[in-house]
Amino acid sequence: MDVQPFTSPRRRTGVSRIQRRTPHRTPPHKTRPFLRGSLFMTFRWWCGVLRVRGKTDLFLVFLFAAGFAALPVFALLPSLWGFAVASAVSYAADEVLHTRAPAFVRRLAALQLTRTLRFAVRTVMLLALADRMDAPGAVLVAALAVFSAHFTLVVLYTAVHHAIRRRRTLPVVVRNLDMSGAGIPQTPPAFLYRRFLRKSLHLDVPAHAGLLAALAAGVWQPVGIGFALTAGLSVAAVVALLGQLRRARRMPSRDEVIGEVNRQLAGYRPEVALYFSFASVSRDFMYQVNMWIETLEQLDRRPLIILRERASFRYLGRTRIPVVCVPKADDVAQLELPELRVVLYPGNAGKNVHMLRVAEAKHVFIGHGDSDKLASSNRVSKVYDEIWVAGRAGRDRYQRVRHAINDEAIVEVGRPQLSSIRLHSDHVPGPLPTVLYAPTWEGWSDDDCHTSLIPMGVPLVEKLLAEGVRVIYKPHPLTGKRSRAAAEADRTVRALLRADNERRDAERAEAAVAAARPRLAEIKARLGELSGRLGGDDAQQTREARVPDRDGEGEWRALRAEWHRIFWESRGQVRHHVVLAQLPTLYECFDQADMLISDVSSVVADFVASLKPYVLTNANGLTDEDFRAAYTTAGGAYLLDRDCARLPEILDAVRAPRRDPMAPERRILKEYVLGPDHPTSLRRFNTAVNALAERAAAERFAEEQEVVVELSGRSA
The missing domain is CATH 3.40.50.11820 (CDP-glycerol glycerophosphotransferase, N-terminal domain)
Structure with missing residues (x-):
């Protein structure tokens, strides 16, 4: 059977040539929505090109660009105060973007606009400003010497840092084994080792500030102070790191590390x-x-x-x-x-x-x-x-x-993982039907493409919003990694949900989210500690690895339950949500949802365990019979075509459970897909492990006996 490709059908406007030639004045009330839509599309385009997430990040990018663009202008005019403001803006915006928009920073690096180059440009513009303001030749020569020495020391610092990192790279990284006997030295102090390039480059700030202050005051003492601070701090940083390189030479060899790991494994x-x-x-x-x-x-x-x-x-x-x-x-x-x-x-x-x-x-x-x-x-x-x-x-x-x-x-x-999923009979619906939309990703090639996001994701979410439901959107973690169309559809869906949230009592909802944020961050940090995510590099984490006790398990479970409770309570029962991080988990989203809409993927098979209604997208236009014959999990599913024409009828299965004709099919499908409830899945999995382990041991014993017999025969 021919399958239609994922392309949008062309729409016929039905407008004649005469109509196209006839001048037409659009009413103002229709022009404004059109302009808003055009501005929204332009905004999304800029966000996609610059790899930023929202209005604040986009504003910072333009501020960052304006600051750098203004530097040569103010240097050549010359305008001291304009240059000082532009320089400060470029410094501050650069730092904030590293935290808020790392994807934009990586895009700059891909274009060879690295952090080092940006600092060099700022320094060259400062020297040009000093020259235009008739600074003494001795000051210009000293400035050139100090800034050149600073960049040379930055290069040396980077080389020493890389040498330490190579020495501290272990052949094996370990968790939950006692590696205290491996003899791994302590990691260098964080202020010398972590984010080293950012810190070393910023040592030029005293020299910049001193030269600007001298140009403003007309006296040259600040220049000497600033230059001395920059040179002295740069030399001190390199000397301190060289001391850490000497300590890194005491790292154990590859054979020593692997030998210690094997000793620990022999005990376990x-x-x-x-x-x-x-x-x-x-x-x-x-x-x-x-x-x-x-x-x-x-x-x-x-x-x-x-x-x-x-x-x-x-x-x-x-x-x-x-x-x-x-x-x-x-x-x-x-x-x-x-x-x-x-x-x-x-x-x-x-x-x-x-x-x-x-x-x-x-x-x-x-x-x-x-x-x-x-x-x-x-x-x-x-x-x-x-x-x-x-x-x-x-x-x-x-x-x-x-x-x-x-x-x-x-x-x-x-599937032992599914034992915690709440059954349909235990689910308590909220004031609005909650639909979990969890599309799969676009696959490694178009042949593997099962995602509904490209052909129908945006109109699907628009119709869900028109139906007045609450949407939890959880895209596959790899969404948009290969396909730009999928990435664009993903951004559009998020924007639609964000805009609808702003319409729904935004101030009260944002206040609740903001109030819960500190406690959620605190719990997440503690969960990280209990998960064994130690500070430092791989060598430091291996150095501090120990055999864990069971005391933290109860605390970890309690904190995860508290995190999810606070998270969902702060979001309310009508607010849409986009789930991108590890928390909340997929199965927690299952428990929140009244219905799942997804594509052909393992998410659907896992959701079957809840016995709740679910929808499979049929974007290729197959007949219902062919679709159900091709995909096993479609046996208990409602099927949704690309136009989403059946969506109101499908939602009746949530609004009026008695109109849920697929409920019996889901009960049959659950056992077919996931196996019987008794014995439990964990017990069956454990039994399979034991049986295979015993078989492996028996075969190995038989092989050893054959070797013994063969050796005995040769000796005889």
Whole structure:
């Protein structure tokens, strides 16, 4: 069957040539909305180009640009006070944008407008101003010498910093193992080590201020004071960092660090490992690991988490499980894991082969959610010993991949993560129907594109707002990473929800959000501490790694519950919300929603556990019969076409539950997709781990016996 591509249909205006030639005066009441729309589109375009998020950031960007553009003008006029104001504005805006709009700063760096270059431009303009104001030649020569020396010292400081960082780069980063015996020295002081370029460049401020003060007063003593401070502080900073370089030379060698890790692992004796790698690890991907942590902690066997990218530690959730991050394949081979029996893989990645080589263990693909996408029945999964799926639907999905996966290799274990999701019967509706719109991302290619955001996301949200519902919008973390159209639709949806929130009693709602913000920040900081996110670089975190106790687990659960309670109470029951961060969690959004609207993805399969109504988007225009035949999770779904014509009828399933004809289908689908409720999913998962571990141990024992027999035969 032909599938329509994701392109917007052309609209025929139906306007004749005569009508187009006839002058027409638009009434004022129609012109104003048009102008507002044009201004809004222009604003969004500028935000997209400059990589900023809102009006305040856009204003700062224009202020920053105006400050730099004014520097040569005021230097050549010359205008001392104008230059002083422009310089101060450029300094301040530059600093604030680094915090508020890092994407804009990265865009500048990509255009070679780096921070160092911006400081150099500001200095050159200051020298031009001094020359135009007839400063003495000796002052100009001294200024040129001091500023040149300062930039030279900045280069030297950067080189020393990089040397320290290279020495402090460990082959293995560790959490939840006692690494106090590794002999790793303390990290350099934060004021010397962190954000070093920003701090070293700003040492030119005394020299700038002294020269401007001298030009204003007509006396040259301030110049000497300012130059002396800049030169002295720059030299002192380099000398202090050289002392830290001497300490960094005492870092343990690669073999010493790996040896200490192996000693700690020998004492722990891990039996099950969760292995994760991805090409670009960030919070966009670590959810694939975090969703399995609680399940691993409840296994009968001793678990271990093995990561491959250093950035993954930044977004790893709280766990008492030992974690080792080993970036290089050669170092993975140096890990000694003699009792390892089962290795679990939540994702398919090229670096998985570095662990698959361990023949003594059994390798299992567990994935990060069941869905009807091709990735959930990939032929690559044939390299694993077993594939664990939630329910019968997963088994059938792999069976459709002919001549690839043996039925004996597929094990149904359920989804242990879903036990906390609130059932439809326990849900208490709010004053307005709450719809969770959670579109998937655009995929690595157009062939994988299942997202509704591009063809119908904006009109869908517009119609939801027209229907008077509350919207919780949670896009996939990778939304807009590949497709500019998806990124643009995402920005438009956020803007629509923000504008509607402003219309709905904005002042009272903003006051409640502002009042809750300090406590939410305090809880989040404490959660970070309890999660083991220590300060310092990777070497410092490994140095301070210790075996955790269980005392913090109760506090961590209580604080997470309190964070979610305060968060939702402060937002009210009518305010829309855009969820982008790790908190609130996806499953907390499930509990808030009366209905889900999503695309073909694992989000839908997980939502089925709640038995609440859900909607699948059918943007390609398939018939209902073909769509349900193609996608298993459509069996209990309401289907929404690209024009969203059925939306009012679908919302009746929330407004009047008795008109919910798909409720029986959802109950049937739940067991088919997620497996039976008894025994529990956690118990089934634990049983599968134990059975496979025992099988691996038995096979290894048999191999050892064969070797013994063979050696005995040779000796005889």
